[in-house]
Amino acid sequence: MDRQERRLAILVRALDGGGMQRNTKRLAGAFAARGHPVDVLATDVSGPIRQGIESVARLVALAGGSHVTGRLLALRAGWRERTALRPLLLGGGPGILAHLPALVAYLRLARPTALLALGTQCNLAALWARRLAGTHTRVVVSERNTLSLVVANTRRRFRRAYPALVARTYPEADGIVAVSRAVADDLARTCHLAADTITTIPNPVPEPEDRGADDRAGNAPAHPWLGPDQPPLILGVGRLNWQKDFATLLEAFALVRRRRPARLAILGEGEERQRLEARARELGIAADVVMPGFVDDPFAWMARARLLALTSSQEGFGNVIVEALASGCPVVASDIPGGPREILDGGRYGSLAPPGDAGAFAEAMLAAMDDPPARALLVGRAGDYALGPIAERYLALLLDKELE
Numbered sequence: 001m002d003r004q005e006r007r008l009a010i011l012v013r014a015l016d017g018g019g020m021q022r023n024t025k026r027l028a029g030a031f032a033a034r035g036h037p038v039d040v041l042a043t044d045v046s047g048p049i050r051q052g053i054e055s056v057a058r059l060v061a062l063a064g065g066s067h068v069t070g071r072l073l074a075l076r077a078g079w080r081e082r083t084a085l086r087p088l089l090l091g092g093g094p095g096i097l098a099h100l101p102a103l104v105a106y107l108r109l110a111r112p113t114a115l116l117a118l119g120t121q122c123n124l125a126a127l128w129a130r131r132l133a134g135t136h137t138r139v140v141v142s143e144r145n146t147l148s149l150v151v152a153n154t155r156r157r158f159r160r161a162y163p164a165l166v167a168r169t170y171p172e173a174d175g176i177v178a179v180s181r182a183v184a185d186d187l188a189r190t191c192h193l194a195a196d197t198i199t200t201i202p203n204p205v206p207e208p209e210d211r212g213a214d215d216r217a218g219n220a221p222a223h224p225w226l227g228p229d230q231p232p233l234i235l236g237v238g239r240l241n242w243q244k245d246f247a248t249l250l251e252a253f254a255l256v257r258r259r260r261p262a263r264l265a266i267l268g269e270g271e272e273r274q275r276l277e278a279r280a281r282e283l284g285i286a287a288d289v290v291m292p293g294f295v296d297d298p299f300a301w302m303a304r305a306r307l308l309a310l311t312s313s314q315e316g317f318g319n320v321i322v323e324a325l326a327s328g329c330p331v332v333a334s335d336i337p338g339g340p341r342e343i344l345d346g347g348r349y350g351s352l353a354p355p356g357d358a359g360a361f362a363e364a365m366l367a368a369m370d371d372p373p374a375r376a377l378l379v380g381r382a383g384d385y386a387l388g389p390i391a392e393r394y395l396a397l398l399l400d401k402e403l404e
Contacts, residue, residue: 009039009112011122015047017294018239019319020118023203025049029056030391043099048294062102096121107133114138114398120162127169140175140397145316146183146337148190166191175397177201179317180339204387205322231261232306237298237320240270247279248311251358254283256365263288267295302327307368313355315340326382328375332364349381
């Protein structure tokens with residue numbers, strides 16, 4: 001089998017700085033390192049991860065077309081799901097439908113051996129596109145979030161149709177992946193899928209040589225709060241959106257700040273920036289809070305932080321938890337269905353606090369600052385999420401082979 005016949009593709013919505021996008025780069029690099037040419041397909045290629053993607057894979061921009069054409073194609077591909085498809089066809093459907101013709105054209109022209117889709121919209125689009133293209137490309141879908149919570153917390157009609165669409169469409173996939181046991185259990189229960197058809201593969205942490213470029217160069221990250229003799233730094237990492245609930249982190253930090261000197265850095269960008277900045281001012285902590293935006297290499301910050309706090313209201317996995325553990329950084333996380341409880345093993349490798357409870361988070365952060373877990377314990381736990389073995393598990397599904 002020659003290299004062209006083993007070409008792999010990864011489908012993702014955008015190349016912004018989220019955990020899904022960072023994992024796209026990691027998996028693409030791991031596949032390429034194992035001799036597989038990789039195409040990364042995206043509907044928006046303008047994000048900060050673009051350069052990293054292009055260093056390991058061929059980036060393919062899926063051109064957008066008419067939403068009407070995309071919806072008609074979806075109806076043609078999903079005629080068996082036509083009742084569930086109604087919310088998509090009445091307007092306000094997922095933006096990826098406008099890119100469905102381009103995805104069909106890609107499959108017919110490139111004919112990759114296998115396609116890995118990331119996220120519900122991409123999963124559905126990939127399976128519909130294969131129907132329309134008439135190719136034999138293997139399709140592995142990957143569910144990244146607790147779907148029942150996505151449906152419960154949305155105002156979008158098309159998202160409320162996800163369970164019915166998934167129930168009728170995912171069984172056609174050559175592999176169904178969930179990023180945590182909780183996501184797998186929820187997917188089976190919500191969409192009436194057989195539990196034994198879902199494979200749990202967690203998200204990987206980068207290899208040690210790919211972490212902390214600033215540290216390897218012997219330079220501290222360019223922020224004065226990370227220098228020596230500074231107050232303890234609490235770190236938050238993620239998109240500035242409702243799901244990450246950084247408002248609770250600000251309130252918890254304000255309680256910590258009343259009791260001792262400390263600072264808070266939130267790495268990420270998003271639509272809630274102005275609201276969060278205003279809330280920091282209201283709480284009187286603005287002088288001790290910084291939001292430097294998206295940071296491509298959070299490991300250098302994690303290595304110098306006193307702890308990482310994850311206050312998300314929902315989280316399928318929680319990449320930043322594993323990244324923090326790999327950096328030897330203690331973690332306090334929301335005790336929510338999904339990855340946080342699994343990664344921290346119910347509290348063995350970090351602290352868990354009720355979501356939305358600023359007081360409980362403040363107490364947990366103070367305790368972690370006073371009595372942090374042993375660094376070796378945290379780094380050892382991160383080793384359970386090493387990129388190499390996780391990439392091999394994906395390749396086993398994508399290439400229909402036995403694990404060695």
